[in-house]
Amino acid sequence: MSRELWTVAELASAAAGYLTRKGIETSRLDADLMLADVLGWTRIDLYTRFDMPVDSHARARYRELIRRRGRREPLAYILGRREFFGLDFAVGPGVLVPRPETEGLVEATLTLMEGRSRFRVLDLGTGSGCILLAILSRFPEAHGEGWDRSAEALEYARRNAADLGLDHRATFVERDLLKTLGAGPPPRVDLVVSNPPYIRPDEGWDLMPEVRDHEPAAALFDREGDGLSFHRAILAAFRHLDPMPWVVLELPGWGGESLRTWWKDQGAGDLRVVADLSGQERVLIAAGGETFRHPEPLDAS
Template sequence: MTVAQLLNKGKTYLLKHKIPQSALDAELLLMEAVGFSRVQLYTKSQEEISQELRIKYEQLLEQRVQGIPVQYLKGAQEFMGLLFRVTPAVLIPRPDTEILVETVIAYDEEENFQMLGEIGTGSGCISISLCHYLPNVQIVAGDISKEALQVAKQNAGRLQVSQRMEWIESNLFQSFSPSYRGRLDAIVSNPPYIPTTEIPELMREVREYEPYHALDGGMDGLDFYRRIIQEGHPFLKPEGLFFFEVGKGQAPEVAYLLRKAGYGQIEIKKDLAGIERVVIGRGYI
């Protein structure tokens, strides 16, 4: 069977099982199975594929039909122009979160950040991207999951920013050293923000395969914002900043939580779809 025949077979199989983006997924999984680039799928379309590689491709297709996300099957996802390893221990990085990173980078032009903190780092995509694009920054990043931190450390090593990162296994700030109190220029977080009752309505790929603790934000989706603002305050410098990614419709409520806690200069950034996606608040002296 040739590359072209195998690709058509994969597209048909995924379409039959009503997999979203079936054509794209079929391509990505074939690239993974045979080690080709997307260009090679077409420039080598008449090459014969070995039985061993055909079986590997068919196994990947079957796993995709079961609902396993392509990113977990490939073990990788691009974010901010960088390639990150991902496993079922971490939330898959999404384009929406790039708005959060880009906002921090834009603020750095005036703020000249030296020390940042991140809560709920997962794959490390936020902190590692910030370290990559802001060469003077050091970051302390925490996550409650030991398995997630292992993935993040591997990503930091491969992307050569380990020397400017500290990883802490912690339930929010509980295990952060007191030596960080009053030292952080900003705290950045994309916390769990999906209301508990809405999780059953998520796509199967998300609700069944991505880590539940990285999704569930409590009954109103705001539990972690409340805790991060309260527990993170002592770690910020007097005019330190919070940068939060938020879910659709949550920006006004998170802005209110920041104002209630004494933060001002509230700014809200929209994503490419026009959804309010990032909320920023600054502390007072």
């Protein structure tokens, strides 16, 4: 990229070729999004103004972003944001990047709480706050609290709450999930949600470099368990409350039958498993008190 004059189209094509050689499957999309960010344009602008020259200052900024992406830094960290459930969330090093599959947890929760207005939700391992804030954005009278052990992640969560105008209904507290739940009775809430760590240590080798080398390990790995230890700890902590709140947890694509068996052995009530469009077990729902009746059965196994 040392020529005197580069057009938008030439620059994006050269960057996409470089990223392809680095093994990035979404090379053209990523190159376009980073160039649009540098220029302050939309992606559509790149195609309608493809023949416009890019000045040297913008090229230098773009070159640095491309180099970072070539080192397999997550695109969301480079751009500083990620869309989730139609909302824009600030993200960066130290916070888990919101995943599309986690939107299934939010969708299941919205269906579960349909017809309700005032309720209190607790988000365990809140990270960027995306789950809690997405729920609160759809229920204007609900309030919630997010826990996370990472002060860095909580800064993003608070910033996102403020940016979305939800900071008057969402609070974020630095707490270690397992230690806090094991120390005494949990808080009384109506709904508990969580995308807990569920990757087993022996599965780390199979992760994309963007995840394995850059995202916070504490938010990814169930280091002492089988991928379901956080799920069991959360369910065990809240099952003795009367009434028990609804508990909605993300699954790793499996584990529903194992948790059902364990839950039955505890003498507890019903567990539902909701599959995603590919048939993988994605959301676990533990039945709450009679105050919250689900209006229609979920598509669940």
